[in-house]
Amino acid sequence: MEFSGAELAQLWGELSSVKAIYFDLDDTLCAYWNASKAALHATFDQHLGDRHTPADMVNHWAETYREFAPLIKSDEWYPLYLVSGDPTRKEHMRRTIARIGLQDEALAATLSATYRFERNSRLALFSDALATLTTLHRHFPLGVMTNGPADIQREELSQLGIASFFSHFFIEGEVGVGKPDPHVFQQAELAVGLAPDEILMVGNSFGHDIRPAILAGWKTIWLRRDSDVPPSARPGTLPEMPPADGPQPTGILGELAPLTQLLAR
Ligand SMILES: [Mg+2]
Structure with missing residues (x-):
């Protein structure tokens, strides 16, 4: 400017x-946004890259965000969210993979942990x-x-x-x-x-x-x-x-x- x-x-x-x-x-x-975008791409490529393009998965994650973000302030999630980003990040991933027909708690936990690591390393x-x-x-x-x-x-x-x-x-x-x-x-x-x-x-x-x-x-x-x-x-x-x-x-x-x-x- x-x-x-x-x-x-x-x-x-x-x-x-x-x-x-x-x-x-x-x-x-x-x-933060740049680190987040690159980390999401790397996370989905690592764990689902053989079946789905990272770009498609990031779109599913974004759609999920628009639906889930307002719930983070609810009594169910907000007390957990204040202490740690883990529970809501994992729930976000659980809902994201549900969109491609996967009900897999372990994969949701792995995606959440990978995304946290990949984002931190790029920040x-x-x-x-x-x-x-x-x-x-x-x-x-x-x-x-x-x-x-x-x-x-x-x-x-x-x-x-x-x-x-x-x-x-x-x-x-x-x-x-x-x-x-x-x-x-x-x-x-x-x-x-x-x-x-x-x-x-x-x-x-x-x-x-x-x-x-x-x-x-x-x-x-x-x-x-x-x-x-x-x-x-x-x-x-x-x-x-x-x-x-x-x-x-x-x-x-x-x-x-x-x-x-x-x-x-
Ligand atoms: Mg800011």
Whole structure:
């Protein structure tokens, strides 16, 4: 995203009150969707490649996601999901292979474990994330605010080697509630002990990260990357579009790198 000097100066001015920064993790700091897509492909190729193309299996997985994802928040699954990603990941695989006529608990468990391993081994920071965190960490208290099971989110932070940059951790699995619930933002605000307009949220999801932060009175940087399309999206889906009306982010960036310059004082 190219800025004119005037736009840059205006955004720099609007961010001048910032004293602490919260980052979303997946697809803000690390390329989760890319790792997930490649891992699903590898998983289905390894275990069902002799009978079905990986692309067909990923489509079955995506169809299953659209039906199963809303149930993850149900009383049956949510308490399990908060602690560990394993039960719902396995159930997702069980339902996926049921679509090709297989009732096979053992295979569902194997697919789930392989997918977790393959995804983790591919998970990587965006090329500008480490430099951005290294610099900003010297000038601001940093926090991470991420949805997902406690075990998976901690595993990601540890594998990416970035946990030591953060003083505050708001992980859905540990808090018991996730973004966009205003509760998470209230607790995060208390943790840093600052006024709302002194806190900056940086995230890739308008609905989960940006809109609730704007409503909390925080400053916001919405990261919109071309790669930001989940594997569950229907073919041809484009990254989330800016809203035509309603609350607007303080700024929109296509990468993390300009943040350092925008927050330099
Ligand atoms: Mg995200």
